[in-house]
Amino acid sequence: xxxxxxxxxxxxxxxxxxxxxxxxxxxxxxxxxxxxxxxxxxxxxxxxxxxxxxxxxxxxxxxxxxxxxxxxxxxxxxxxxxxxxxxxxxxxxxxxxxxxxxxxxxxxxxxxxxxxxxxxxxxxxxxxxxxxxxxxxxxxxxxxxxxxxxxxxxxxxxxxxxxxxxxxxxxxxxxxxxxxxxxxxxxxxxxxxxxxxxxxxxxxxxxxxxx
Amino acid sequence: xxxxxxxxxxxxxxxxxxxxxxxxxxxxxxxxxxxxxxxxxxxxxxxxxxxxxxxxxxxxxxxxxxxxxxxxxxxxxxxxxxxxxxxxxxxxxxxxxxxxxxxxxxxxxxxxxxxxxxxxxxxxxxxxxxxxxxxxxxxxxxxxxxxxxxxxxxxxxxxxxxxxxxxxxx
Numbered sequence: 001x002x003x004x005x006x007x008x009x010x011x012x013x014x015x016x017x018x019x020x021x022x023x024x025x026x027x028x029x030x031x032x033x034x035x036x037x038x039x040x041x042x043x044x045x046x047x048x049x050x051x052x053x054x055x056x057x058x059x060x061x062x063x064x065x066x067x068x069x070x071x072x073x074x075x076x077x078x079x080x081x082x083x084x085x086x087x088x089x090x091x092x093x094x095x096x097x098x099x100x101x102x103x104x105x106x107x108x109x110x111x112x113x114x115x116x117x118x119x120x121x122x123x124x125x126x127x128x129x130x131x132x133x134x135x136x137x138x139x140x141x142x143x144x145x146x147x148x149x150x151x152x153x154x155x156x157x158x159x160x161x162x163x164x165x166x167x168x169x170x171x172x173x174x175x176x177x178x179x180x181x182x183x184x185x186x187x188x189x190x191x192x193x194x195x196x197x198x199x200x201x202x203x204x205x206x207x208x209x210x211x
Numbered sequence: 212x213x214x215x216x217x218x219x220x221x222x223x224x225x226x227x228x229x230x231x232x233x234x235x236x237x238x239x240x241x242x243x244x245x246x247x248x249x250x251x252x253x254x255x256x257x258x259x260x261x262x263x264x265x266x267x268x269x270x271x272x273x274x275x276x277x278x279x280x281x282x283x284x285x286x287x288x289x290x291x292x293x294x295x296x297x298x299x300x301x302x303x304x305x306x307x308x309x310x311x312x313x314x315x316x317x318x319x320x321x322x323x324x325x326x327x328x329x330x331x332x333x334x335x336x337x338x339x340x341x342x343x344x345x346x347x348x349x350x351x352x353x354x355x356x357x358x359x360x361x362x363x364x365x366x367x368x369x370x371x372x373x374x375x376x377x378x379x380x381x
Binding site for chain 1: 274282318319
């Protein structure tokens with residue numbers, strides 16, 4: 001089982017990316033029989049969820065983790081949840097959508113230390129609000145970039161090229177050398193994009209299926 | 212008074228020596244297991260307490276965000292409620308901005324539940340009682356920063372009240 005943590009501040013577009021990512025993985029890794037190749041853990045800080053309803057309506061397998069943050073207050077529940085999902089579904093992919101108030105690196109640490117599972121962080125950034133958020137809460141927003149494998153700079157349809165360059169430079173000032181991908185999550189991502197983004201996570205199994 | 216939390220500065224800007232004024236348990240016993248008499252060892256950033264309800268809204272805190280959740284069943288036309296909610300969410304976001312607050316996210320989800328049926332039998336046959344009553348279920352999640360909590364709750368309740376009233380404008 002491979003684990004992807006989708007992190008990023010509130011409103012950055014995590015759920016929009018997740019919908020496309022999950023569909024890509026389900027399409028590519030669905031095999032004959034009743035296997036469930038992709039399971040999603042939806043973490044909501046509040047007592048009830050909204051995003052989980054959208055995901056469930058798309059036919060995706062979703063496990064809810066509400067009323068707490070998986071990076072801190074609900075880290076023990078996260079361990080229990082991952083264990084349960086491994087036993088129940090044994091999916092090839094587990095996608096954890098962090099709350100917008102989480103440090104994704106702490107979720108990665110929890111999963112890796114508890115289960116030794118390969119875990120990658122993809123952090124999504126709202127390009128339009130980046131500098132406003134940095135001004136208001138820099139330690140927190142920049143902390144969400146820590147140990148990320150890649151950053152998706154979302155909502156580029158709302159900014160110009162100069163702004164995109166400034167946002168990219170700002171992100172790299174906190175995490176130098178990190179791969180940054182400008183995206184607009186309201187448009188469909190290509191398979192090549194996912195291939196580049198997921199890189200090594202896409203194993204020979206994928207290449208055979210694609211074959 | 213600003214101080215460090217786990218090596219990271221707190222951006223909440225409130226006085227942590229006044230912590231219990233910001234997170235009153237009032238008559239509700241706290242079951243979190245923390246020793247509240249020893250606040251120095253208390254990880255404020257990673258600590259949530261359910262607050263007393265404002266109406267039947269669920270209000271909690273995390274970091275320095277105010278988190279409001281609500282679920283409602285609203286009788287009325289789905290499209291009209293959807294349009295009213297879209298307007299209401301925008302007005303709520305504008306209100307937060309007007310208060311110099313910061314919108315984390317404001318999300319609503321609507322599910323239409325127009326038909327229901329009860330099926331029963333005592334062995335001779337199956338009786339079916341159907342009902343057709345347009346009901347929309349609203350799930351609401353509001354996360355914002357740096358606004359007055361009571362005022363925010365009032366704004367949310369006002370928005371929900373408008374949804375209930377929207378059917379009357381049909």
